[in-house]
Amino acid sequence: MSTNKDVLSKSPLDRIPVVVVNEKTADAELAGKEASQRYKPSRFNVQATTTEGWLLLWNTYSGSMNAFRPSQHDAIRALISQKTSADDEKGIARYLNERGFLVPAATDELRRVQYAFGKENHRTDRLELILLTSEDCNFRCTYCYEDFRKGTMLPSVREGIKNLVRSRLGTLKELSVSWFGGEPLYGMEAIDDLGPFFTDVAEQAGLQYDSHTTTNGYLLTKEVADRLLNYQINDFQITLDGLAEDHNRHRGARDGSGTFEVIYANLCNLAARDDDFTVVIRVNFDQQNAPGLEAFLELLQERFAHDDRFILAFHAVGKWGGENDANLAVCGMDESYAVRTRLTAAARGLGLSVTGGWQPGLGAGEEVCYAARPYNFIVGAHGDLMKCTIDLDKKDYNIVGKIQEDGSLNLDVDKMALWTEPAFERDTGCQSCHMLAACQGVHCPAVRISTGDRCCPGIRRTAKQEMVAYFNAAQADEESPKHHVGSPVTERVDEAKSAAVEEAETGSVA
Numbered sequence: 001m002s003t004n005k006d007v008l009s010k011s012p013l014d015r016i017p018v019v020v021v022n023e024k025t026a027d028a029e030l031a032g033k034e035a036s037q038r039y040k041p042s043r044f045n046v047q048a049t050t051t052e053g054w055l056l057l058w059n060t061y062s063g064s065m066n067a068f069r070p071s072q073h074d075a076i077r078a079l080i081s082q083k084t085s086a087d088d089e090k091g092i093a094r095y096l097n098e099r100g101f102l103v104p105a106a107t108d109e110l111r112r113v114q115y116a117f118g119k120e121n122h123r124t125d126r127l128e129l130i131l132l133t134s135e136d137c138n139f140r141c142t143y144c145y146e147d148f149r150k151g152t153m154l155p156s157v158r159e160g161i162k163n164l165v166r167s168r169l170g171t172l173k174e175l176s177v178s179w180f181g182g183e184p185l186y187g188m189e190a191i192d193d194l195g196p197f198f199t200d201v202a203e204q205a206g207l208q209y210d211s212h213t214t215t216n217g218y219l220l221t222k223e224v225a226d227r228l229l230n231y232q233i234n235d236f237q238i239t240l241d242g243l244a245e246d247h248n249r250h251r252g253a254r255d256g257s258g259t260f261e262v263i264y265a266n267l268c269n270l271a272a273r274d275d276d277f278t279v280v281i282r283v284n285f286d287q288q289n290a291p292g293l294e295a296f297l298e299l300l301q302e303r304f305a306h307d308d309r310f311i312l313a314f315h316a317v318g319k320w321g322g323e324n325d326a327n328l329a330v331c332g333m334d335e336s337y338a339v340r341t342r343l344t345a346a347a348r349g350l351g352l353s354v355t356g357g358w359q360p361g362l363g364a365g366e367e368v369c370y371a372a373r374p375y376n377f378i379v380g381a382h383g384d385l386m387k388c389t390i391d392l393d394k395k396d397y398n399i400v401g402k403i404q405e406d407g408s409l410n411l412d413v414d415k416m417a418l419w420t421e422p423a424f425e426r427d428t429g430c431q432s433c434h435m436l437a438a439c440q441g442v443h444c445p446a447v448r449i450s451t452g453d454r455c456c457p458g459i460r461r462t463a464k465q466e467m468v469a470y471f472n473a474a475q476a477d478e479e480s481p482k483h484h485v486g487s488p489v490t491e492r493v494d495e496a497k498s499a500a501v502e503e504a505e506t507g508s509v510a
Helices: 004-009 023-035 070-080 092-099 109-121 155-167 184-205 222-230 244-250 260-271 290-304 333-349 413-420 445-451 459-476 499-506
Strands: 039-041 045-049 055-059 065-068 102-104 126-132 174-180 208-214 235-239 278-285 310-316 353-355 376-379 384-386 399-403 409-411
Touching (some): 045 459, 055 459, 070 092, 092 102, 126 155, 155 184, 155 399, 174 184, 184 208, 184 222, 244 290, 260 278, 260 290, 278 290, 310 333, 333 459, 399 413, 409 413, 413 445
Parallel strands (some): 208 235
Antiparallel strands (some): 045 055, 376 384, 399 409
């Protein structure tokens, strides 16, 4: 007979004999449950059809992309249309569910986005720092929006950064540092101080560490490159706006001299090295230099073709708030897309790598601005904490606090809330958009803060064209399956894990 003490010290349920279920019986019951699972199309699907009839699917939550053969087009499209639902009788629905194109019928996908946003924004194991090692610059680019009112980062600010990182070592797992400006290499004193610190502390604490710099490349001599690479600063963005005449018109030195030859020579010297690094060669185009960029690409081909360390990125010049905005010959939206498409095709035809536009794996949160994340801060040369690298200290709402020498952050809670809020929760337009999973309503918080309007990512408008362009490029590249094994775009139906998808060819889908 159990005493009251026995009941309170041990659960009565533990006295009930455990019935061992036959594994085969359990598997059969589980299979029956899976077969009866009902699915509905994800609201985050994007569809496109190639001229040859391939059906391309991309899901902005899972990031998956699949290409279905023309013979499967109608059957698969029926499964993912909003007019039908599917069960798992043939295994097709289960495969599409694994990729994210179908979801269980009871799924609330808005709630999934809310969870993804909260999960990322409440992280305490990641710290992203954008360091303005110098707010001055040796260039005076025509489209620049900065004021150049401060020089190299103060020693007290550098000490504050070190102490901030030290104070976070108990929880920190990931540290990302971007060196920005002004011109960051103008502030090599700060880089020489902080660079070794970051590499040492990351190694000692076992942190995942990455480091990037955006530099005009003029001061990137062999000796400077040696130091940067030694500090594990091995990811660069360097701008060339065409051949010498076009580039120098855009990006002259502060004394009015040309800068092309020095930058190009520095890039060639980098290419001659055996080190492992990445250089994104950014090309800013407008109506003036766009016509001559094909000739520029031919020059790049001579030194950088088939060198995967060098990648081109084409960007339209914008009116970003500089004093010269009224004089800029910017391209319109459609014109910009046409120029970028033309240059991308020309570059790839010359054996040059290109980034930008739609890429496989673009899923939940991938189109969220860095400024929307609470763990991301710009640290100014004098210790101002900011969010947007365009607004910098020109907009009061962008200055969210100050870093102290002891590493503490004096933050304005209300300003931080402006930048990091889940804005989509009060924007019904965002809530109904297929891009919501990727951008979460904060593709550009600065626009929403300053105007009250949402700022949608460009891919929302051009997704179908860019999906087709990417697929066609992958088709044309004979080595694409080797380079992207298991990737969304090359995992076509005939290579898929589930042979049951083949049933789609006959149209026999539930």
